[in-house]
Amino acid sequence: MLGIVAAVLLFIAFLINAADISTNDVFxxxxxxxxxxxxxxxxxxGIGSGWAARGRRR
Structure with missing residues (x-):
């Protein structure tokens, strides 16, 4: 989940930079x-992956 959010944020950063959009100091x-x-x-x-690495039960 965090990987998808990171990809979206990096794409937004690319668009802001490529389009030369003026934003405030925070964004x-x-x-x-x-x-x-x-x-x-x-x-x-491995944080936020949603799957816990646990041993198998026999």
Missing amino acids: TSTNVMLIGLALLALHVA
């Missing part, structure tokens, strides 16, 4: 990109 393309990269790092670390 600059760099800030949105950094939030997306942080979510991607959390996804790669």
Whole structure:
């Protein structure tokens, strides 16, 4: 789930940067990109994946 959100945020950051849209200081393309990269790092670390790595019962 976090990977999908990260991909959407990175795409929004790309659109803001490519279209040269002027935004306020909070939603600059760099800030949105950094939030997306942080979510991607959390996804790669296994946080928010939704599946728990548990041993099998016999």
